[in-house]
Every structure is written in C-alpha cells, then in structure tokens.
Amino acid sequence: MHVAVYSTRRYDREFLERANAAGRHRLDFLEARLEARTVPAAGAAEAVCAFVNDRLDAEVLGLLQARGVKLVVLRSAGFNHVDLAAAAALGLAVGRVPAYSPHAVAEHTVALVLALNRKIHKAYARVREGNFALDGLLGFDLVGRTLGVIGTGQIGTAFARIMAGFGCRLLAHAPVVEPACMALGARYVPLPELLAASDVVSLHCPLTPDTRHLIDADALAQMKRGAMLVNTSRGAVVDTPAVIRALKSGQLGSLGLDVYEEEGDLFFRDLSAEVLRDDVFARLLTFPNVVVTGHQGFFTGEALTAIAATTIDNLDCFVAEGRPRHAVSVERVV
Secondary structure, eight states: OOOEOSOOOHHHHHHHHOOOOOOOOOEEOOSSSSSGGGGGGGGOOOOEETTSSSSBBBHHHHHHHHOOOOOEEESSSSSSSSSSHHHHHHHHHHESSSOOOOHHHHHHHHHHHEEEEEEEHHHHHHHTTTOOOOOTTOOOOOOTEEEEEEEHHHHHHHHHHHHTTTEEEEEEOOOOHHHHHHTTTTTOHHHHHHHHOEEEEEEEOOOOOOTOOOOOOOOOHSSTTTTTEEEOOOOOOOOOOOOOHHHHHHHHHEEEESSOOTTGGGSSOTTTTTTOOOOHHHHTTTTEEEEOOOOOOTTTTHHHHHHHHHHHHHHHHHHHHSOOOOOOOGGOOE
C-alpha cells in the first residue's frame, strides 16, 4: 500500500523502514501533524499512519476519504483521538497497536515515582552547581507504603508487579478484576477508598467518557493530604487546573506527568527557543514538586520495534483480507 506517515521523527522512520524491509509498502514520511490543512500532503496515499496527537475528527476523516484513503493505522494503543462513528460512516477502516511493551510505560512510571520521592531532579541540579546540602531532599521508604493503581490492564499490572517488589501494599480500581494483579496481593476497592488510603496514586486507564477528568477537584479532595499522583496514561484523565490548585494548597504532595491534556501543541517538538503559550502548562513547571516528561513512557527500542511491526502487519492484513488485524470499530467506544 501507499501510506502517508504523519508526525514522523527520525526514530519513526528508522523502525518503520526496518519493519518494512521487504518493501511491501510505500511509506511517505511527513513531519507535519495530521490536521485538515495537512491532508493534501498525503497525496495519492491509500492509507495514513497517525500518532497520538494527530487529528482524526470527522472533518479530517472526510477529507482523507475524499482523496481515496481507505485505511487509518494508528501507531498507538489509544484511539480516543479518532471519531470512530465518522470513520464507520465513511467506510474507513481503523487499526491500532493494542500492545507493544507494557514494561516500557510501567518502568517509566516507576522512574517518575522514584524521582519525585527522592527529589532526583532537584539533587541533580544542585550537585551540578556544587551544592551538596541535603536540606529539602527528604524522601520516604516505599516499603510498607500504600500504592493505588487505577487501571489494571497490561501496563497497570506490570507497574503493580514492580512496586510489589518494593514491598508496597497494593490497592487497585478497574472495571474488570485482573487475576494477575490479585496474585500480587492487590485488593480491588472502590475509587474513594483507594484515593483516601494511598500514599501514591498511579493512573493507567484509557481515556473514555467515564475517565475524562476522573481526577478532578472532588477526587483530589478525597486523597490523603500530601500524597503523590502520577499519570502516564492519557492527559485528559486529569483535570489540570484542579491539580494546580491542589498543589498550591498542599493537598497534593507531588505530581509526575508523562502526558498532558493539551499536549498536542507541545510534545514531540523542540520548543526550547520559543515562549510557551500554554499558561496552564507553564504554571505546572514552576512547582518544585512536579516532574514532567514529554510523553516518552513508550520510548524504548523494544516498544518501537513492536509498534512498527504491528503497524506493518496491520497494513499486510488489510491488503490480504480487507481489514487490519487489530481493527477498532465504533463498538469499542464506551
């Protein structure tokens, strides 16, 4: 197939070309993010390959279908940025990468927990300036602490497994009980109980209408005062202005983010020479007890290899059978 690959970076091209070594597909790599004004860059492509911050609403999908595009393949597990109803109405197939390396995101979550707890970001900056004082760097032992895991799919369970190794007491909340998580000693409880008892709350749920702003002002008020919140799932699961207020009041002790609700105009770009126009995000960066990474939780060689392989497999399957192997339909919306 002829495929227009949007939001391409050097590493995307490297891993996708390796997965397409047999040359079964023509891949046109585009740095531009997919949106209405960049649709013409797809040229005569029969498929587009999109990433998490590409725009796939009804307008964009309609423009793509009018140009002859038949398939949208996502280089991600999440598909909340796709109007699946519009895709179905237009006869567009949508494929995704349901799993790549849950360990990559889980391990990055652990890195955020450790950095926040032991103030690694502050200590690193101090030592580089010749300041070896320990004031303000006090952390706590993770052993015996209560860890709340919201969402216990593959990533949440992988994270729980690592934290169980630290000796944490595990609480979990999810629509479906995961036996592997139970085997680690996790106890499934209602969300209010998890929030009230946890020293660390970690989010690993997909973005759905039910989980949008799951962590809002009410949820934050239910948390143990001074607790840590980490989000490596989807940015909109957290109400950012509410989190800022909780940080200012001291209700929230620390915050680790690898995702952000309005990250589309920020992440995966070098903006070091520009003034940040997002005042909410800029405010987040002023807190000494906040660590933000730019959606890099997935970014390991193993994960990128799996993402590329599954993307090419979705293309192969569409050519052979008329549908991607890992198809997403409107019925998946909850």
